[in-house]
Amino acid sequence: MAAFINSMRCLLVVMILTGSYDHAQSQNVADGVVEVYTGISTIGVGFVWPDQYHVVTALHVVAGRSNLRVRSYTPGQMGFIQVETVEKVLKEADLALLRLSSPLQVQPLRISSETPDINTYYTMYRTTPGGSRIGGFSKRLESGVETLDFFFNTGNPRLYKALNEQGYPQVRARIARVRDPVMKGDSGAPVCNQSGEVVGIIDGGLYNGLRAYNWAILASEHLPALNSSNNNESFASVRKTDPTLYLVTDNVEASKPLQFYNGKVSLQKVFTTTLDQINATLDLNQVERQEVEQQYARIAAETGKYIKNASIDVYQDWYTGATIAVPHGLTLEYSESNDQFLLLQATSPSGKVKMVFAIIDETSSDPGHDFIEYVLALDYEAYWEEEAFYPYEEEENYSAYDYYYNNEIGGGAAISLLYSYSDFMGLGAYIVDKISVSKEDEYYYELLQECAQLSDFPEY
Secondary structure (H helix, E strand, O other), X not given: OHHHHHHOOOOOOOOOOOOOOHXXXXXXXXXXXXXXXXXXXXXXXXXXXXXXXXXXXXXXXXXXXXXXEEEEOOOOOOEXXXXXXXXXXXXXXXXXXXXXXXXXXXXXXXXXXXXXXXXXXXXXXXXOOOOOOEEEEEEEEOOOOEEHHHOOOOOOHHHHHHHXXXXXXXXXXXXXXXXXXXXXXXXXXXXXXXXXXXXXXXXXXXXEOOEEEEEEEEHHHHHHHXXXXXXXXXXXXXXXXXXXXXXXXXXXXXXXXXXXXXXXXXXXXXXXXXXXXXXXXXXXXXXXXXXXXXXXXXXXXXXXXXXXXXXXXXEEEOOOOOEEEEEOOOOOEXXXXXXXXXXXXXXXXXXXXXXXXXXXXXXXXXXXHHHHHHHHOOOOOOOEEEEEEEEEEEOOOEEEEEEEEEEOOOOEEEEEEEEEOOEEEEEEEEEOOOOOOOHHHHHHHHHHHHHHHHOEOOOO
């Protein structure tokens, strides 16, 4: 157990990288980054370019909105500046150029001509958790360049049709896949190299279940076209954003991050939806979908409730990008050890069914065995035996394993262990005594198992 506790010192901690842009102090990259607002609501990020009167952001951030402002955190420049107009748009690449009513006295960011390198760490700039300043967060981009039809193509006709009807971005847009987490509200954020030059602009992401596919618009490919004198596209012709196409909310501030011990921040609720709607985004074949329906029919017969209609709260970890699903209405609680690591859990209304999870970033050990021991030791009177083990996915930098346990008084435990690069996530749903519980408790046990199965790291 000691090894587990020691390995969890980084559990659910967002690293506020106070020196993350020291390499670019020569041009003060963070000073050129702003938040974009409509009224009092944060809707995205932008950066100063090509001069002090202009800010670049994602077109879908400002589409259909008015009363736009930007907020600067630069010393001596802190506060809001009104957006005079959306001067130019580039629908192809989902970019907008905002003209400010007064200049920001900061150095505009420079644009890089380099091709993304998978072995290079870049820095994405946005407000830090808690919103006190602009900070830098490490990101990796895929080598080479894709076009957006990598995500939106005829293999996904609903999304392909929705994107074409909206008109922006277009599938020929040149992008880089973002390997590290992109959060809601990041749209428009610059991704910079070690020289502080903009390589990409965070644009969006799509969910496959709860796994996120993220991308950035290539700056060198599209920013010159945005500012070109030959660009005659009008903001008045831009349709309102289809919210299903982006990882962005209408009001980012409405989803406050959860505050944990010592004021540190990690999880943010990113959306609420039904289990059926989550499954609809999964890439399942006909046989797999039939198996899901059979599973739901069995649960309905045993509990009298249709699990696919259950509302699910989805949270994302700021640092690892891990996404967890929790039944709507259940409160997330945490416990601290003497070493101040965190274990979070959700409990059914009766208190007899629980879900426990842990996320560890950049661990050098394998905490999986210790996590299983921790979950099974939550009830010291029960003796657990392993019923089944399934390695359901094993790849070079990602693996996932399912364990099932029974005890002598009819209890059950379902535990999932997930490894992504050097990050670890453990999830366990358990019920100590199935014999004496109600049908509602049986329902929650099944629902918590489904939530554990859906919870995952980003897709790489």
